[in-house]
């Protein structure tokens with residue numbers, strides 16, 4: 142039972158990062174200067190995100206529900222210790238979703254209000270992406286201390302520091318990279334296509350750079366990442382593979398194989414998450430008192446059975462409808478050349 | 479404001495905000511599908527225009543509902559970790575089904591909003607209807623979770639720990655049915671009447687009369703039917719409360735001393751110091767009759783409960799009076815509407831009455847939640863866990879409250895502004 146639930150958590154997280162992530166990334170891209178392509182870029186992003194962003198957002202809800210039903214201790218520990226970053230993330234999510242829809246559905250399309258929506262949408266996309274990274278980084282630092290009631294130690298220290306900030310930047314770069322790769326296949330306009338390819342190249346570089354930053358920043362942590370990865374050939378192989386795949390990716394980009402580039406880029410991000418997973422599994426988080434593992438903190442079996450049942454039955458409906466949604470709007474390999 | 483008060487205010491405000499959009503999200507798709515259906519059948523372009531107009535409203539409001547709902551699912555843990563630590567495993571089930579229903583809803587809305595040119599007309603119509611159906615189902619699930627807080631079931635509580643958990647029993651607790659029934663009717667009623675009111679007003683002002691009359695008729699089918707059914711569902715809810723939560727009933731009615739032939743007091747204010755009702759019209763025996771179907775039945779009063787276990791009396795009582803007062807008025811409106819509609823002509827004064835009643839359904843809906851939630855105090859899980867034992871240890875919750883107060887007020891203002899622009903644009907296009 143717990144294995145199934147952990148797989149569902151992993152799958153939801155992956156899909157949230159991949160699908161939701163490219164929606165966030167689209168917002169981040171709109172922050173960058175675009176000159177006269179700005180309007181055209183906005184149209185493409187609206188069209189690409191419009192039908193799917195609500196569904197992509199649902200992976201986050203699913204994660205929260207699985208956590209609070211299946212692993213209530215983990216959920217409450219997180220929500221207490223990381224109250225501030227969670228709140229920051231929520232504000233970002235609220236502003237971002239609203240601004241995106243307002244921009245699209247405002248009956249009067251005038252530059253001033255459109256400018257405000259776009260600014261809010263893209264700033265809050267960047268903001269939320271960073272906070273998501275900060276939250277992810279805080280899980281395994283061993284600083285979260287459920288016993289403490291000291292304001293600094295209990296509610297600031299767990300997420301404060303260079304390392305969480307670096308992970309936040311890393312996540313933002315990954316999102317922008319994913320979005321660029323994804324958007325390449327969403328337009329037929331050569332100029333815009335070139336722009337997205339260029340952005341993907343920059344994003345690629347920044348992901349590598351920010352990745353390095355994360356490794357460097359982790360030297361100041363309880364357990365540094367280089368040490369953890371070097372100790373285990375499997376982990377090292379995963380990181381190596383993720384980096385090597387960039388070569389494959391650019392071959393496909395050069396050959397304009399939209400679907401394949403998407404698959405490879407997704408594969409890279411999946412490998413990063415898998416690397417994270419093998420580093421810490423089966424622990425959900427590491428507190429000052431020791432790790433909290435999914436296997437020790439699960440709800441009673443009767444609850445887990447019902448949760449798995451709901452997820453399995455839900456999947457029977459959700460996956461085919463999702464497939465239909467993507468098929469209706471994406472028509473496999475993007476627009477034909 | 480102390481931490482507990484701030485956390486409560488935050489929860490109340492977030493839910494009070496979300497419920498408006500949730501009600502709209504559950505109901506508008508049905509109105510929209512009805513208009514769309516009429517268009518596909520009759521090919522009258524006015525119905526198409528109406529469908530698209532409502533669709534744009536749904537898109538905006540749905541998004542606000544979705545993000546404010548996301549906030550809620552986090553807030554269960556951010557504000558009430560003491561509650562979720564125990565309750566998560568017990569009532570997670572309705573939430574997990576709710577999540578499934580939302581997922582399908584989010585997919586359906588993407589298909590409907592953007593699929594006009596990509597699907598066969600009737601397939602497309604079906605996706606619109608599915609938005610409503612899945613939203614409605616998810617509403618039932620969440621209310622079942624709230625019902626469990628009023629009528630806890632499906633576990634044994636020994637020394638502050640839940641054991642023997644049975645999530646199915648917890649979901650189908652004794653309050654789920656009457657609460658869901660009443661809530662879903664309330665959503666149909668509040669949204670149906672609000673939409674009807676807006677279109678009645680535009681019609682009376684001479685704007686696009688054909689379009690607005692058609693819109694009004696569709697909305698009133700839902701609004702009037704639900705208004706007529708609601709007092710019955712509400713009475714049923716009252717009977718269940720009498721059986722399940724006697725302290726809540728006593729607070730609702732300001733009923734201090736346990737007695738036979740208990741009176742129903744209309745209006746008035748309960749005074750906890752003197753333990754009497756001030757003012758109001760007391761009708762002897764009516765409370766006994768309504769609560770237990772017997773004029774002479776005994777109704778438990780607040781004297782059976784220690785003082786510290788009383789819910790806030792004035793809020794609960796006043797909220798209930800507001801809800802029932804509005805419910806009775808709207809039922810009358812519903813009957814009048816059906817009557818004149820069957821006679822063939824809607825007099826102008828009736829349309830003005832619809833305009834005047836437009837906001838009342840939403841007011842009653844909010845009041846109803848105040849009755850349920852405040853009337854359950856000081857318990858977060860009735861008879862099991864007190865609200866003060868559930869609150870988060872994080873200090874400075876006032877800031878959390880002010881942050882969301884500011885955010886949501888801004889969002890509400892922006893939404894209203896956008897909808898106004900939307901309506902004006904369509905009306906201009908259709909002249910008048």
Ligand code: HDD
Nearest residue numbers: 657661664709712713715716805806839842843846847850
């Ligand atoms: C349009 C909205 C609306 C209207 C007209 C009414 N109600 Fe209501 N009422 C609600 C909207 C609502 C609600 C917001 O939907 C509540 C809150 C929780 C729930 O399940 O329904 C509710 C709760 C609620 C409760 C508490 C249930 C509980 O705590 O378990 C009672 C006893 C009633 N109602 C009774 C009535 C009566 C006798 C009405 C007579 C006309 C009435 N309501 C009209």
Ligand code: HEM
Nearest residue numbers: 486489490493494497620623624847848851852855858865
């Ligand atoms: C959606 C409409 C709802 C509204 C308008 C609403 C309103 C309120 C109000 C006014 C309070 C404050 C009570 C007080 O301070 O005395 C409150 C508290 C609370 N509500 Fe609700 N409520 C709603 C539904 C729900 C649902 C569906 C749940 C959970 C399943 C829920 C969970 C809570 C919790 C945990 C609290 C805090 C503890 C408490 O004060 O009871 N509410 N709500």
Ligand code: HEM
Nearest residue numbers: 499500503504540543544547548550551580584613617620
């Ligand atoms: C503690 C209580 C609640 C929680 C945790 C909660 C959670 C959520 C979440 C996560 C969403 C977003 C789903 C999406 O992205 O599509 C949502 C939307 C929605 N909620 Fe709530 N909700 C609560 C109370 C309620 C209540 C009381 C109702 C109705 C009776 C309700 C009905 C809806 C509906 C219909 C939607 C779909 C979005 C829309 O139509 O606007 N919710 N809610």
